[in-house]
Amino acid sequence: MKTIVVTGATRGLGLAIAKRCAEEGYKVVGIGRELSSELQSLSAEHPQQIFFEAYDFEYTAGIHAFATRLAKEYGRPWGLVNNAALGHDGVLATLHERDIAELIKVNIEAPILLTKYLIRPMLINRGGRIVNISSIIASTGFNGLSVYAATKAALSGFTRSLAREVGKAGITVNTVAPGYMETDMTSGLQGEKLQSIRRRSPLGQLARPDDVANAVSFLLGEQALSVTGSTMTIDAGSTA
Numbered sequence: 001m002k003t004i005v006v007t008g009a010t011r012g013l014g015l016a017i018a019k020r021c022a023e024e025g026y027k028v029v030g031i032g033r034e035l036s037s038e039l040q041s042l043s044a045e046h047p048q049q050i051f052f053e054a055y056d057f058e059y060t061a062g063i064h065a066f067a068t069r070l071a072k073e074y075g076r077p078w079g080l081v082n083n084a085a086l087g088h089d090g091v092l093a094t095l096h097e098r099d100i101a102e103l104i105k106v107n108i109e110a111p112i113l114l115t116k117y118l119i120r121p122m123l124i125n126r127g128g129r130i131v132n133i134s135s136i137i138a139s140t141g142f143n144g145l146s147v148y149a150a151t152k153a154a155l156s157g158f159t160r161s162l163a164r165e166v167g168k169a170g171i172t173v174n175t176v177a178p179g180y181m182e183t184d185m186t187s188g189l190q191g192e193k194l195q196s197i198r199r200r201s202p203l204g205q206l207a208r209p210d211d212v213a214n215a216v217s218f219l220l221g222e223q224a225l226s227v228t229g230s231t232m233t234i235d236a237g238s239t240a
């Protein structure tokens with residue numbers, strides 16, 4: 001059974017990705033700070049396939065040892081989905097330095113380090129899949145999200161150059177850029193603002209976590225053999 005490591009699998013998009021991967025027959029190692037009841041029930045439904053590992057990605061110094069242990073305990077991973085992220089918002093002039101530092105650590109430094117250490121077993125396997133979850137905000141603008149946007153744009157740049165580096169070893173690296181989805185991260189955005197985002201979509205709707213999980217599942221699969229260094233935008237057309 002191929003192993004996929006999914007960060008931020010306790011809620012929202014990561015939970016949808018973990019579910020989809022289990023349905024596809026993968027073994028999933030889901031990471032988050034704390035086990036949620038949703039991931040616990042999913043794991044009870046798929047006891048041989050879904051495992052939880054607690055880790056706080058703010059603690060970047062421990063990522064090397066953590067990644068080494070994951071590969072030892074669960075086998076060399078086939079795939080890594082860098083999905084965990086913080087969504088702190090606020091205008092830059094008043095955003096706390098602490099929030100800026102946290103965004104940079106969790107959203108960009110941690111996925112780079114986790115990839116660095118999990119790509120080593122993939123290089124030994126001569127194959128693998130890395131999927132980085134960015135956002136449409138990496139290439140469009142949104143008031144109050146400049147630092148978050150910087151981290152997401154960084155992840156897209158990381159994808160393209162890493163794809164060039166590891167392609168010869170049969171490893172693909174791609175970005176998935178979701179549009180606005182209704183999850184805990186966006187629970188603060190309601191009412192007219194939410195309606196206006198929905199109206200921007202030619203389909204008159206928002207992308208759902210399950211829609212984005214389908215794209216991730218495609219990129220993890222054998223059929224995506226020739227897709228690397230690319231970005232799949234799943235936003236119900238809102239940036240069209």
Ligand SMILES: NC(=O)c1ccc[n+]([C@@H]2O[C@H](COP(=O)([O-])OP(=O)(O)OC[C@H]3O[C@@H](n4cnc5c(N)ncnc54)[C@H](OP(=O)(O)O)[C@@H]3O)[C@@H](O)[C@H]2O)c1
Binds near residue numbers: 177
């Ligand atoms: N929602 C949207 O509209 C939207 C749009 C575009 C892109 N995205 C991207 O999609 C991805 C998933 O977002 P979401 O909406 O599902 O967010 P969410 O509901 O807030 O979930 C975030 C996940 O990341 C984990 N996480 C956060 N900080 C962590 C840390 N320090 N260490 C370990 N895990 C941590 C959380 O787990 P714990 O709380 O258990 O630690 C949780 O599982 C993110 O990369 C986000 O930037 C979201």
